[in-house]
Amino acid sequence: MEKQTKLTRRHFIALSVLGAGGMCLLSRCSNPPLSPWRFITVQESDLLDALVEQIIPTDEWPGGRDAGVTNFIDMQLTGPYTRYQETYRKGLQAIQETCKTKFQKRFEELSFDQQTQFLKSMEAGKMEGKLWEKGFDRQFFRLIRDHSLQGFYGSPRHGGNKNNISYKMMRLDYPVIVGQNRYNN
Amino acid sequence: MGNKHVNAIVVGAGAGGGIVAKELSVAGLSVVLFERGGWATYDDTDTDELKSQRTTPLGNAYGPDDLRYRRVIENTDGSTYTVLPSEGSYNNNAACVGSGTVSYGAMAWRFMQEDFKLKTTYGAIEGSTLADWPFTYEDLEPCYEKAEWEIGVAGDATQNPFGAPRKKPYPMPPFSHNKEAQLLYDAAKRLGYHPFPIPMLRNSIPYGGRPACIRMRTCCGYACPVNAKCGTQNTVIPVAIATGNCELRINSVVSEILVNEQGKITGVTYFDEKNRKQIQTADIVVVSCSATETARLLLNSKSKFFPNGIGNENDWVGRNLQGHAYTGAYGIFEDEVYDDLGPGASVAISDFNHHNPGIMGGGVLCNEFIRMPYSFTGIRPPGSASWGKEHKAFQRLNFKRVAQAVGPYQEIPNFEARVKVDPVVKDFWGIPVVRLSGSRHEKDIEGCKLMSEKAELWLKEAGAIQTWQSLGGGKGISGGQHQAGTCRMGNDPKTSVTDKFGRIHAVPNLFVADGSLNVNNGGFNPALTIMALGFRVGGYIASEWSKGNRFK
Ligand SMILES: Cc1cc2nc3c(=O)[nH]c(=O)nc-3n(C[C@H](O)[C@H](O)[C@H](O)COP(=O)(O)OP(=O)(O)OC[C@H]3O[C@@H](n4cnc5c(N)ncnc54)[C@H](O)[C@@H]3O)c2cc1C
Ligand code: SF4
Numbered sequence: 193m194e195k196q197t198k199l200t201r202r203h204f205i206a207l208s209v210l211g212a213g214g215m216c217l218l219s220r221c222s223n224p225p226l227s228p229w230r231f232i233t234v235q236e237s238d239l240l241d242a243l244v245e246q247i248i249p250t251d252e253w254p255g256g257r258d259a260g261v262t263n264f265i266d267m268q269l270t271g272p273y274t275r276y277q278e279t280y281r282k283g284l285q286a287i288q289e290t291c292k293t294k295f296q297k298r299f300e301e302l303s304f305d306q307q308t309q310f311l312k313s314m315e316a317g318k319m320e321g322k323l324w325e326k327g328f329d330r331q332f333f334r335l336i337r338d339h340s341l342q343g344f345y346g347s348p349r350h351g352g353n354k355n356n357i358s359y360k361m362m363r364l365d366y367p368v369i370v371g372q373n374r375y376n377n
Numbered sequence: 378m379g380n381k382h383v384n385a386i387v388v389g390a391g392a393g394g395g396i397v398a399k400e401l402s403v404a405g406l407s408v409v410l411f412e413r414g415g416w417a418t419y420d421d422t423d424t425d426e427l428k429s430q431r432t433t434p435l436g437n438a439y440g441p442d443d444l445r446y447r448r449v450i451e452n453t454d455g456s457t458y459t460v461l462p463s464e465g466s467y468n469n470n471a472a473c474v475g476s477g478t479v480s481y482g483a484m485a486w487r488f489m490q491e492d493f494k495l496k497t498t499y500g501a502i503e504g505s506t507l508a509d510w511p512f513t514y515e516d517l518e519p520c521y522e523k524a525e526w527e528i529g530v531a532g533d534a535t536q537n538p539f540g541a542p543r544k545k546p547y548p549m550p551p552f553s554h555n556k557e558a559q560l561l562y563d564a565a566k567r568l569g570y571h572p573f574p575i576p577m578l579r580n581s582i583p584y585g586g587r588p589a590c591i592r593m594r595t596c597c598g599y600a601c602p603v604n605a606k607c608g609t610q611n612t613v614i615p616v617a618i619a620t621g622n623c624e625l626r627i628n629s630v631v632s633e634i635l636v637n638e639q640g641k642i643t644g645v646t647y648f649d650e651k652n653r654k655q656i657q658t659a660d661i662v663v664v665s666c667s668a669t670e671t672a673r674l675l676l677n678s679k680s681k682f683f684p685n686g687i688g689n690e691n692d693w694v695g696r697n698l699q700g701h702a703y704t705g706a707y708g709i710f711e712d713e714v715y716d717d718l719g720p721g722a723s724v725a726i727s728d729f730n731h732h733n734p735g736i737m738g739g740g741v742l743c744n745e746f747i748r749m750p751y752s753f754t755g756i757r758p759p760g761s762a763s764w765g766k767e768h769k770a771f772q773r774l775n776f777k778r779v780a781q782a783v784g785p786y787q788e789i790p791n792f793e794a795r796v797k798v799d800p801v802v803k804d805f806w807g808i809p810v811v812r813l814s815g816s817r818h819e820k821d822i823e824g825c826k827l828m829s830e831k832a833e834l835w836l837k838e839a840g841a842i843q844t845w846q847s848l849g850g851g852k853g854i855s856g857g858q859h860q861a862g863t864c865r866m867g868n869d870p871k872t873s874v875t876d877k878f879g880r881i882h883a884v885p886n887l888f889v890a891d892g893s894l895n896v897n898n899g900g901f902n903p904a905l906t907i908m909a910l911g912f913r914v915g916g917y918i919a920s921e922w923s924k925g926n927r928f929k
Pocket of ligand 1: 388417473478482486597598667670671758871893
């Protein structure tokens with residue numbers, strides 16, 4: 193009985209590690225150019241910058257890129273979102289490959305409006321081809337959207353919302369005590 | 378070395394369990410109070426919206442964690458998938474000393490007289506296990522009073538004409554309304570409704586040796602930095618420990634209830650803080666793990682005497698799982714209605730609890746707790762963009778101009794909405810996990826529509842220039858923070874799991890004391906009722922014990 197429980201426990205741990213994507217297999221160790229990021233490559237970070245900027249564009253206030261949303265996503269991908277590593281790698285690649293076939297360009301080289309249209313078709317599930325099968329377009333779009341919004345509107349401690357920018361934009365004093373008006377990091 | 382035998386084991390230091398532990402240890406019984414989590418403090422995650430107990434993309438602030446816990450969800454076609462505690466379909470409450478009472482919104486509702494006799498009030502409903510409770514509101518009233526005074530509630534019952542009769546007022550005066558609540562209060566008056574301040578398990582004045590609330594933006598989903606929120610962790614549990622009779626054993630996960638060769642309950646097995654399997658014996662065991670986990674523990678306790686799990690002879694353990702269908706509406710106002718006076722929710726109307734033609738039950742409607750920036754990204758009129766320029770501008774322009782009126786709609790008990798244990802998936806300790814299946818009663822949506830319409834009209838009267846409904850009650854499993862009903866009380870062992878004092882039928886020394894007991898869940902948040910049940914079960918055991926009953 194005792195033995196069995198132990199086995200199951202080990203089995204459980206083994207499973208969790210697998211779920212974590214086998215960190216080294218997927219991460220930068222297999223990508224020659226050294227990346228300053230934790231999980232993403234330099235090229236992926238350029239693409240992510242463009243994507244998060246689409247979700248939260250710069251207007252009279254900074255957008256996703258300047259608020260460090262890419263950093264938020266990278267940070268979570270080696271933390272609570274380790275389970276999404278594979279999805280990101282696959283999804284980011286699918287976006288670039290589709291752009292190459294369609295426009296002979298990388299996503300971040302498209303005009304802002306072209307990028308918007310591209311994401312709108314992902315959102316609507318209208319992407320074609322094997323790369324986007326089984327609703328992967330919608331699924332990956334939602335992931336990027338939700339994670340970007342978290343990075344921009346969540347606590348700066350997780351790597352995004354640099355300088356409390358979204359709180360300032362929404363005119364929310366921080367810390368959250370009535371009568372206080374301080375922005376600390 | 379073995380553990381010393383005690384009079385009573387209480388499993389789970391939440392709303393129900395904390396109170397039972399206190400009642401028993403004050404009465405002189407030796408008690409071990411088990412809690413799978415640890416002590417929670419505000420500093421763990423403070424005001425971090427992404428890791429709170431209300432919005433949880435990066436994890437639950439106050440447990441359980443994503444590393445060691447799992448649940449399985451069964452779809453209607455029988456297929457299944459595994460979920461983490463940080464995912465909504467896990468239907469989490471919390472895991473720490475005090476459990477949900479550390480981070481709750483702290484609304485302190487008594488159910489109404491009708492809620493204890495729904496079947497008599499509404500008649501049988503097709504596809505529902507609707508029943509009357511085995512006792513009346515009047516029987517539970519003294520326990521409600523104990524909960525209000527020993528844990529601490531601020532409110533003014535005289536302003537709510539629909540509230541059930543009571544003997545004593547609340548121990549603390551009510552909170553004042555913030556700007557949005559005042560607008561809604563005035564509008565309700567104009568509509569002929571009966572608005573009143575929400576009773577709250579928060580200190581409006583210093584009480585119980587703890588200070589008054591400083592009215593922050595973050596409260597619901599967060600621990601309290603000044604200890605003004607009243608939970609079991611800062612009231613009854615310290616009292617229990619101070620008696621010297623109660624040992625709180627944290628980071629200890631109870632895995633099974635032990636049955637001896639004569640078929641008698643003798644204690645529990647558990648994994649201690651170092652994950653070592655241990656045994657604790659006792660004369661009495663009280664299970665207070667919350668509706669999902671209590672059912673799991675009973676179902677996981679299989680033996681030749683209880684081949685289907687303890688208390689499950691008639692297949693009722695885990696049945697009738699219910700939470701609340703949250704339903705209401707949003708409104709955008711021309712002027713800002715947000716004045717940053719937390720925690721947000723402060724005005725309620727009880728005009729739609731019961732006596733709505735064609736609808737069973739109903740629910741209380743309140744203005745909502747302050748939504749933090751990320752939560753607000755999901756609040757948009759139908760058809761709006763969920764990203765991009767327009768979405769960002771809405772966030773900036775309307776955060777301070779949106780109010781929500783919303784409430785917990787009383788769900789119709791459904792036998793098929795249930796907790797089972799999964800035959801395959803196990804948690805970190807190798808214990809089979811909860812498997813949730815079934816769905817809400819299909820009629821819930823009708824009551825939700827009615828309430829959402831009322832909420833919309835209320836917001837319009839308050840001055841909203843644009844409104845839309847946030848309709849609850851759709852298909853799917855309901856449990857979560859308000860989980861209840863899985864070990865229902867009753868007089869007939871064939872259609873219930875425990876008797877009217879929470880004792881498992883046919884087992885003399887095993888009790889349940891948490892939301893599992895609720896026969897139905899009221900049109901109100903359930904914590905105060907669960908606390909009252911804790912006083913009822915704990916008080917019963919203590920008084921019997923003092924008369925010499927050893928529950929053999
Ligand atoms: C964000 C939030 C807001 C809320 N707002 C309100 C509100 O405004 N008003 C209201 O009335 N209610 C509110 N609630 C709900 C309220 O907290 C619950 O209804 C209440 O805590 C349930 O009581 P319980 O005794 O059934 O279970 P719990 O209080 O959940 O207690 C169960 C305890 O058992 C422990 N446990 C479980 N299994 C084991 C095991 N195997 N071994 C050891 N320990 C175990 C758990 O860790 C937990 O501490 C809120 C909850 C949350 C999370
Ligand atoms: S609003 Fe009051 S009760 Fe709630 S956490 Fe802040 S101080 Fe505590």
